[in-house]
Each structure stands twice: as structure tokens, then as C-alpha cells.
Amino acid sequence: MAEAKAVSLTEEWGGGTFPYRVSHRKLGMWLFIMSDSLTFGALLVTYAYSRLSSPVWPTPFKFHPSVTFSTVMTLVLLSSSLTMVFAVAAAKKRDKKKARLWILATIFFGAAFILLHSYEWHHLIVDEGLTPFKLPDEWAHQWPGASPLFGSAFFGITGLHMFHVFTGLIYLGVIAARIRKFTADDVEVSGLYWHFVDLVWMFVFPLIYLMSVDFTP
Amino acid sequence: MEQSKHRDKEIKRMNMGLLALAGLSFLVAVWTAVSNQLKGGTDDLFLIFVCLLLALLFAINPLIWAKQNGLFTAGADEEEPAPAHEIEEHHGGGNRENIIIWGGLLALTAIEVVLAYIHLHAALMLTILMLLSIVKAAMIVAYFMHLKFERLSLVMTIVPTLIVLFLLFGIFFPDSRRAHDLRPAMEVQQQSEEHESSAGEEEK
Numbered sequence: 001m002a003e004a005k006a007v008s009l010t011e012e013w014g015g016g017t018f019p020y021r022v023s024h025r026k027l028g029m030w031l032f033i034m035s036d037s038l039t040f041g042a043l044l045v046t047y048a049y050s051r052l053s054s055p056v057w058p059t060p061f062k063f064h065p066s067v068t069f070s071t072v073m074t075l076v077l078l079s080s081s082l083t084m085v086f087a088v089a090a091a092k093k094r095d096k097k098k099a100r101l102w103i104l105a106t107i108f109f110g111a112a113f114i115l116l117h118s119y120e121w122h123h124l125i126v127d128e129g130l131t132p133f134k135l136p137d138e139w140a141h142q143w144p145g146a147s148p149l150f151g152s153a154f155f156g157i158t159g160l161h162m163f164h165v166f167t168g169l170i171y172l173g174v175i176a177a178r179i180r181k182f183t184a185d186d187v188e189v190s191g192l193y194w195h196f197v198d199l200v201w202m203f204v205f206p207l208i209y210l211m212s213v214d215f216t217p
Numbered sequence: 218m219e220q221s222k223h224r225d226k227e228i229k230r231m232n233m234g235l236l237a238l239a240g241l242s243f244l245v246a247v248w249t250a251v252s253n254q255l256k257g258g259t260d261d262l263f264l265i266f267v268c269l270l271l272a273l274l275f276a277i278n279p280l281i282w283a284k285q286n287g288l289f290t291a292g293a294d295e296e297e298p299a300p301a302h303e304i305e306e307h308h309g310g311g312n313r314e315n316i317i318i319w320g321g322l323l324a325l326t327a328i329e330v331v332l333a334y335i336h337l338h339a340a341l342m343l344t345i346l347m348l349l350s351i352v353k354a355a356m357i358v359a360y361f362m363h364l365k366f367e368r369l370s371l372v373m374t375i376v377p378t379l380i381v382l383f384l385l386f387g388i389f390f391p392d393s394r395r396a397h398d399l400r401p402a403m404e405v406q407q408q409s410e411e412h413e414s415s416a417g418e419e420e421k
Contacts, residue, residue, distance in 0.1 A: 021368040030375055038382060045386045052393040067330065074326050081361050082319045089312060188363075195361045202353045205326075206346040210333040 029189045033196045036164075040200050043160065044207060047153040054147035058139050059212045060128075069120045070209045073113050074201065077165075080109030081198040084191045091187035096179050099187055103176040106194065110169045117162055124154075132156070142216075154208060161204055164197045232279040239275035242268045260391045270384060318360045325353050 013019050020027055051057045061067055087102035129136035132151045140146060175182055175190045246268035253261055329349055332342065359365040364372055 020371040020374070022371060027371075030371070034375060034379060037379060041383055041386060045389060049389050049393045052390065053396040063334075067333070071326070071330050075323065078319060078322050078326070081357065082315060085315045085361055086312065192362055195357055198361075199354050199357045202357065203350050206329055206350055210329055210346060211339070211343060213333045215336065 023185050025185060025189050026192070029192045033192065036196065037200070040157075040160070040203070043157050044203060047157060047207065050147065050149045050153060054149065056143050056146045057212075058135060058143045058146040058150050060139055060142075060150075060214050061209055061212045062214050065123055066120060067209060067213060069116055070205055073116050073120075074205050076109050076113045076116065077198050077201050080106045080113070081195050083109065084194045088184075088188045088191045091179075091184040094184070099184075100176050100179045103172050103179075103187070103190075107169055107172050107176065110165055110172070110194075114162060114165055114169070117158070121155075121158075130154070157204055157208060161197070161200055164200065168194050168197050228282065232282050235275045236279045239272045239279075242272035242275060246272065263387060263391055266384070266387070270381065274381070315360060318356055322353055322356060325349050 022030075083102050083105040087099045087106060090096075090098035090102055124130045128138070130139075130151050132155045133148060135143075135146060135148050135150060171190055171193060175187060179187075246265045249261060249264050249268065329346060332345060337345075364375070
């Protein structure tokens with residue numbers, strides 16, 4: 001019995017078969033997701049490191065607009081993931097028209113996310129005066145000795161995430177526009193990328209926003 | 218026949234070696250805990266953690282081998298209810314299931330936001346938030362990204378690798394506390410005074 005097992009293992013991993021039972025595109029996307037999650041992991045760890053090693057760290061996010069906006073953004077991104085799941089399911093049933101509609105819905109939610117996020121950035125940059133390398137005077141007064149790294153952590157992490165959302169929109173746009181040429185597998189692979197973007201936000205949102213809520217009235 | 222016997226012997230020897238390494242790592246972990254009694258704080262915790270992780274990594278192969286050869290059938294059925302479940306719904310959840318998952322994710326997000334407005338200690342808050350986030354991430358990966366319905370070989374390639382790599386990031390954290398203490402005394406004193414005066418709210 002042990003022998004039979006050993007032989008089948010060699011056969012399976014010896015080439016000519018698909019040991020993972022997924023297409024090479026999907027496997028490639030999974031590997032990309034692994035490396036990309038390490039990129040985000042490194043950024044979040046750097047943020048946590050600088051926060052821990054700074055004596056004072058500003059916690060400036062008021063309930064409105066920052067937390068309300070980011071909560072709505074979370075909701076929008078989660079919903080876009082759900083529509084993407086429907087798109088993949090429709091593509092698997094070879095209903096390409098329906099799949100395209102669901103992908104368009106996903107693009108709509110993704111675009112809404114970017115719009116809301118840019119509004120929030122606009123608020124922070126223009127109204128509050130936060131820049132990547134300097135805290136606004138008001139904050140520096142409220143949190144004396146606070147680390148100026150706040151801005152670079154915030155803009156670096158959310159900026160890279162927003163860039164991923166933007167890339168995802170282009171990716172999904174290409175898939176939707178030329179859906180006749182793509183197989184169900186291609187739709188699924190694009191879905192993997194989109195869900196990954198959603199997944200990263202599940203860590204960015206609590207760590208960046210919820211851990212920096214301003215309790216002062 | 219001769220060859221397969223030879224191979225069996227080789228596999229057995231390799232597994233014994235791995236088991237010995239696992240035992241050794243475990244012993245180091247125990248020794249750290251007993252000899253130092255966690256006086257080193259985070260450093261000790263980290264060392265113990267890494268040792269246990271190494272022990273697990275070394276032990277995985279022999280355990281799988283033992284299970285394949287039916288060495289512990291008693292333990293087998295408590296570990297393996299998953300495959301039957303997997304075959305049952307091999308093509309992944311239906312739309313209804315996905316909507317339930319989506320609802321669950323929204324509920325967890327709502328809990329997180331509410332938590333942010335209850336004054337909790339920063340460390341406790343961070344722990345709860347990270348736990349909830351990991352649950353959410355697992356839900357997304359398992360259902361939306363369909364990993365639960367993939368072959369075990371793919372799951373075993375992706376998940377343990379990422380877990381180990383993320384744990385390795387933890388090597389920086391003891392150092393971050395130390396960087397805090399190593400600042401020039403004046404600056405630290407000055408800033409800690411200021412910090413205390415600002416009610417000492419959230420430092421973490």
C-alpha cells in the first residue's frame with residue numbers, strides 16, 4: 001500500500017499533470033497574491049513598528065468625516081466583492097452577458113470606493129493640512145512631540161491600496177469589454193485579484209482608521 | 218521490491234530525523250520558558266513562539282506519513298471530517314451562501330466600528346481588531362476566493378507559507394519597544410512628560 005502511494009505521488013508531481021488541479025493562470029494569480037500580501041504585510045508592520053517606537057502618535061480621525069467615510073468605503077468594497085462572486089458564478093454557467101453586467105456592477109462599486117477615498121484624502125490634505133512628511137500645526141499642538149511619520153504611513157498604505165483598486169478597475173474593465181474572448185477561468189482569476197484588494201482593506205481599515213479614532217469631543 | 222524496501226527504510230529514517238528535530242525545538246521552547254520565566258518579556262515570547270513553530274514545521278511531515286500509513290487511526294477521524302464535506306459541495310457555495318458570508322462580513326465590520334467608540338485599552342483593542350480582521354480575511358479567502366473548495370495541495374502551499382512569513386515579521390516588534398528606550402534620555406523624559414500631560418490616552 002505504501003508503495004502504491006509512493007508511486008502515485010511520483011506520478012503526480014513528476015510532470016505532465018496538474019497537481020494543484022487549477023489552471024496555470026490561477027496558480028500564477030495565487031502566487032502573485034502571496035507576494036503582494038507580503039508587500040502589504042511589510043508596510044503594515046512598518047507602520048506598527050514606527051507607531052510602537054514613537055513616544056506619541058496622533059489619533060486624529062473624527063467620527064465625521066473620516067470614520068463614516070471609511071466605513072461606507074468598507075461596505076462598498078465588500079459589496080463589490082459580492083457582485084464579483086456573482087460574475088464568476090455567471091461566467092461558470094456560460095452566461096457571459098450576465099457576467100459582464102455583474103462585472104460592471106463591481107466596477108461601479110470600485111469607482112465609488114476611489115471617489116469616496118479621494119474625497120477623504122482631499123479633506124485631509126486641503127482642510128486639515130496633512131502632508132506625507134509633516135503634521136498639521138493644529139495636530140502638532142494637540143499631540144505635542146507626535147511623530148511626523150503619521151502622514152507617510154497613512155498616505156503610503158492607503159495610497160498603495162488605492163493604486164491596487166485602480167489597477168483592478170482597469171483589469172476588470174478589459175475583462176468586461178472583451179468578455180467574448182475570455183473564458184470563465186479568466187473571469188475567476190480577475191475575481192481573485194479583486195477579492196484580494198478587498199481582503200487587504202480588511203486590515204488597512206481597522207489598523208489605520210479605527211486605531212486612530214479621536215475621542216476628544 | 219528491493220528498491221521499494223530501500224525507499225521505505227529511507228523514508229522512515231528521514232521521518233525519525235524530522236521528529237527528533239521537532240522534539241529538540243520543543244525542548245528549547247520549554248527550556249526558555251522554564252529557565253527564564255518570561256523575564257525577557259516580548260523577546261522570550263517570541264523565542265518560544267518561533268521554537269514551537271519550528272517544532273510544528275518539523276513534525277508535519279512525519280505526522281502526515283504516519284497518518285497515510287494508518288499509524289493512528291483513532292486520531293484520524295477527529296482530524297478529517299473536512300474531505301467528506303468538501304466533496305459534498307465541491308463546486309463551491311451557491312449564491313445564498315455567499316450572501317450570508319457577505320452579511321457576516323458586514324456584521325463584523327459593524328462590530329469593529331462600534332468597538333472603536335468604546336474606550337478600550339489600546340492593546341486589548343488592537344488584539345480584538347486583529348482577531349476580527351483575521352476572521353474576515355479567512356472568510357473572504359475561503360468563500361469568495363474559493364480556496365475552501367480547492368485541492369488540499371493548493372491550500373497547503375498557500376496558507377502555511379503565508380502564516381509562517383507573517384509570523385517572521387514579528388521579529389521586529391521587540392526591537393520597536395527597545396528603540397523607544399534607547400532614545401537620548403532628555404528627549405524621552407521631555408516627551409514622556411508631555412505625553413503624560415496629554416492624558417496618556419493612546420500610546421500604542
